[in-house]
Amino acid sequence: xxxxxxxxxxxxxxxxxxxxxxxxxxxxxxxxxxxxxxxxxxxxxxxxxxxxxxxxxxxxxxxxxxxxxxxxxxxxxxxxxxxxxxxxxxxxxxxxxxxxxxxxxxxxxxxxxxxxxxxxxxxxxxxxxxxxxxxxxxxxxxxxxxxxxxxxxxxxxxxxxxxxxxxxxxxxxxxxxxxxxxxxxxxxxxxxxxxxxxxxxxxxxxxxxxxxxxxxxxxxxxxxxxxxxxxxxxxxxxxxxxxxxxxxxxxxxxxxxxxxxxxxxxxxxxxxxxxxxxxxxxxxxxxxxxxxxxxxxxxxxxxxxxxxxxxxxxxxxxxxxxxxxxxxxxxxxxxxxxxxxxxxxxxxxxxxxxxxxxxxxxxxxxxxxxxxxxxxxxxxxxxxxxxxxxxxxxxxxxxxxxxxxxxxxxxxxxxxxxxxxxxxxxxxxxxxxxxxxx
Amino acid sequence: xxxxxxxxxxxxxxxxxxxxxxxxxxxxxxxxxxxxxxxxxxxxxxxxxxxxxxxxxxxxxxxxxxxxxxxxxxxxxxxxxxxxxxxxxxxxxxxxxxxxxxxxxxxxxxxxxxxxxxxxxxxxxxxxxxxxxxxxxxxxxxxxxxxxxxxxxxxxxxxxxxxxxxxxxxxxxxxxxxxxxxxxxxxxxxxxxxxxxxxxxxxxxxxxxxxxxxxxxxxxxxxxxxxxxxxxxxxxxxxxxxxxxxxxxxxxxxxxxxxxxxxxxxxxxxxxxxxxxxxxxxxxxxxxxxxxxxxxxxxxxxxxxxxxxxxxxxxxxxxxxxxx
Numbered sequence: 164x165x166x167x168x169x170x171x172x173x174x175x176x177x178x179x180x181x182x183x184x185x186x187x188x189x190x191x192x193x194x195x196x197x198x199x200x201x202x203x204x205x206x207x208x209x210x211x212x213x214x215x216x217x218x219x220x221x222x223x224x225x226x227x228x229x230x231x232x233x234x235x236x237x238x239x240x241x242x243x244x245x246x247x248x249x250x251x252x253x254x255x256x257x258x259x260x261x262x263x264x265x266x267x268x269x270x271x272x273x274x275x276x277x278x279x280x281x282x283x284x285x286x287x288x289x290x291x292x293x294x295x296x297x298x299x300x301x302x303x304x305x306x307x308x309x310x311x312x313x314x315x316x317x318x319x320x321x322x323x324x325x326x327x328x329x330x331x332x333x334x335x336x337x338x339x340x341x342x343x344x345x346x347x348x349x350x351x352x353x354x355x356x357x358x359x360x361x362x363x364x365x366x367x368x369x370x371x372x373x374x375x376x377x378x379x380x381x382x383x384x385x386x387x388x389x390x391x392x393x394x395x396x397x398x399x400x401x402x403x404x405x406x407x408x409x410x411x412x413x414x415x416x417x418x419x420x421x422x423x424x425x426x427x428x429x430x431x432x433x434x435x436x437x438x439x440x441x442x443x444x445x446x447x448x449x450x451x452x453x454x455x456x457x458x459x460x461x462x463x464x465x466x467x468x469x470x471x472x473x474x475x476x477x478x479x480x481x482x483x484x485x486x487x488x489x490x491x492x493x494x495x496x497x498x499x500x501x502x503x504x505x506x507x508x509x510x511x512x513x514x515x516x517x518x519x520x521x522x523x524x525x526x527x528x529x530x531x532x533x534x535x536x537x538x539x540x541x542x543x544x545x546x547x548x549x550x551x552x553x554x555x556x557x558x559x560x561x562x563x564x565x566x567x568x569x570x571x572x573x574x575x576x577x578x579x580x581x582x583x584x585x586x587x588x589x590x591x592x593x594x595x596x597x598x599x600x601x
Numbered sequence: 602x603x604x605x606x607x608x609x610x611x612x613x614x615x616x617x618x619x620x621x622x623x624x625x626x627x628x629x630x631x632x633x634x635x636x637x638x639x640x641x642x643x644x645x646x647x648x649x650x651x652x653x654x655x656x657x658x659x660x661x662x663x664x665x666x667x668x669x670x671x672x673x674x675x676x677x678x679x680x681x682x683x684x685x686x687x688x689x690x691x692x693x694x695x696x697x698x699x700x701x702x703x704x705x706x707x708x709x710x711x712x713x714x715x716x717x718x719x720x721x722x723x724x725x726x727x728x729x730x731x732x733x734x735x736x737x738x739x740x741x742x743x744x745x746x747x748x749x750x751x752x753x754x755x756x757x758x759x760x761x762x763x764x765x766x767x768x769x770x771x772x773x774x775x776x777x778x779x780x781x782x783x784x785x786x787x788x789x790x791x792x793x794x795x796x797x798x799x800x801x802x803x804x805x806x807x808x809x810x811x812x813x814x815x816x817x818x819x820x821x822x823x824x825x826x827x828x829x830x831x832x833x834x835x836x837x838x839x840x841x842x843x844x845x846x847x848x849x850x851x852x853x854x855x856x857x858x859x860x861x862x863x864x865x866x867x868x869x870x871x872x873x874x875x876x877x878x879x880x881x882x883x884x885x886x887x888x889x890x891x892x893x894x895x896x897x898x899x900x901x902x903x904x905x906x907x908x909x910x911x912x913x914x915x916x917x918x919x920x921x922x923x924x925x
Contacts, residue, residue, distance in 0.1 A: 442871075
């Protein structure tokens with residue numbers, strides 16, 4: 164159950180048409196996110212990390228976005244193939260987002276409570292237990308035929324489960340078909356069937372949502388606010404966004420995201436605009452909620468300190484590609500890609516660094532209008548080999564969870580050591596770990 | 602130490618803003634009723650040595666940005682005295698302020714809010730040169746702008762672009778180039794690297810250090826990212842609610858913090874070590890300790906000089922307890 168794959172991205176390629184030509188924003192990305200895990204996506208601005216998450220959410224502008232290939236698979240459905248109107252059926256119930264600037268994602272003219280309510284009424288359907296718990300705590304709800312609701316809710320869930328079972332069995336059967344054309348045709352047919360079912364299902368869900376009494380919604384809003392650690396949730400529900408501090412606003416945005424009960428929470432630099440002390444609190448909150456509610460987190464950031472704090476798995480992105488992906492420990496203790504070395508070396512360390520110049524990665528990321536031949540990082544990489552300028556490195560496997568795209572890992576490559584400052588840092592960390600472990 | 606070793610001396614700086622008194626409820630009362638003072642900066646003193654980098658840290662609302670703006674005369678101080686380069690600049694007229702910006706420049710927090718969206722990069726960076734060095738020709742200015750762009754890691758082809766065509770990080774570098782254009786002696790950098798990528802931060806910080814050596818620049822570096830502040834600063838001041846709580850050399854602040862607020866700030870810095878991050882505990886800070894009982898002299902806060910370079914703002918009782 165905990166290892167259910169929530170989202171799978173396969174060899175995704177995205178171009179943007181601009182006046183100057185085709186910008187190759189995403190150039191073949193593979194990513195897999197499982198329930199109960201926090202995956203961090205690290206990269207500098209322009210590396211494509213924001214484009215990647217927007218493509219997951221279907222937020223890219225239709226007019227100039229071109230999907231050149233690859234798939235984004237949610238619940239066995241390739242969401243790039245379905246109609247725009249159906250997005251909400253697949254993605255809406257799956258993922259919620261938190262942005263960098265909480266003020267721009269909140270509406271200034273509505274109270275906090277009504278904004279949480281709006282999100283909730285779109286996606287949340289209380290279960291029998293939730294209604295009963297509510298009645299136990301606050302007394303019986305008048306004028307609500309709960310038995311009828313429970314029956315309808317049960318039917319709704321049952322129909323969903325029945326269909327899913329049939330759908331999965333059919334998918335499995337189709338996979339065994341050898342004829343490629345026939346297989347693809349059947350897949351498309353099957354997905355179309357599912358979309359039709361989901362569309363009908365949406366109507367039922369709306370009807371059910373209309374029966375749910377308002378009082379339950381009020382309580383649920385308070386619950387959500389309580390969940391994100393707000394001291395006086397009743398009073399908070401009546402506040403407007405401008406009355407709150409940045410950290411509080413970010414908590415509200417998290418509450419809105421959670422009101423939809425997502426399976427995947429996408430956080431786009433949620434703490435970059437906050438103070439360190441508040442940042443620490445918000446990270447703590449995300450980790451706590453994640454372990455309580457067991458959703459998957461895709462956390463986008465450029466701060467490796469934050470990554471070290473929060474990540475289970477890390478993917479490093481450069482020029483529209485993932486260049487290294489590893490578990491958090493592997494990335495920080497055994498980094499393999501020169502770009503990762505560079506990132507690690509450019510962070511000052513409180514215990515170690517004196518006043519010598521910080522290591523920097525010279526130059527700027529390549530212009531993705533005309534990505535260079537070979538490895539995109541080669542021009543800035545002082546460990547670059549001749550082959551880097553000719554051929555693109557594949558992902559070399561280091562361990563089951565650790566992959567890196569650099570020719571340095573090829574068996575023919577000369578042995579190269581990581582920069583000294585990084586090696587010293589890691590040695591120091593390992594030493595400290597040993598000390599703390601004993 | 603002779604006074605002219607200090608490029609900037611700030612003495613008891615006070616910056617109050619009047620806001621409607623919170624008891625007033627109606628709009629009429631809010632607009633025309635009695636005002637009360639919001640003490641954004643409340644009696645802060647510090648000196649900045651020529652050629653050093655002075656770091657100011659603190660959470661949002663602590664008054665650190667206000668100090669920067671008071672120094673460069675975006676605000677007129679409510680009280681106190683500011684001396685820059687041996688000259689009293691507490692009260693300046695319009696012309697005086699104009700002259701001041703030839704020696705003192707500021708890099709702002711939000712790059713998009715601090716440039717005119719209708720101007721090209723060439724105009725943005727060249728504006729200061731045009732005003733302060735009117736004898737320069739258009740070609741000379743353009744040459745200078747290109748040189749500055751390259752210094753901050755941008756390219757010549759960026760020169761004709763407009764602000765909306767840049768990412769936040771790139772535009773911030775335009776802001777830095779603009780501040781360098783008039784060759785100032787003193788630069789106030791207000792959170793100016795928080796919006797940049799890590800690798801670019803390192804480039805910009807190295808650049809700032811290099812420029813500091815080349816031109817004997819002095820920086821007032823305002824930030825909340827303590828790891829970078831420690832790295833770049835010689836002296837660090839910790840602000841909280843308009844007061845300068847602790848002032849010491851960078852190493853002293855990190856190795857030997859006295860004030861609990863400084864300790865809590867330090868404990869919130871994320872380290873790039875996942876195993877360490879999982880085990881460490883954070884120190885939380887209770888702001889209510891600042892409700893001092895002013896009737897009791899032992900509980901009244903004042904500035905305590907612990908050593909030549911280390912100063913703490915607290916009451917006698919607290920100091921005794923913290924340094925036990």
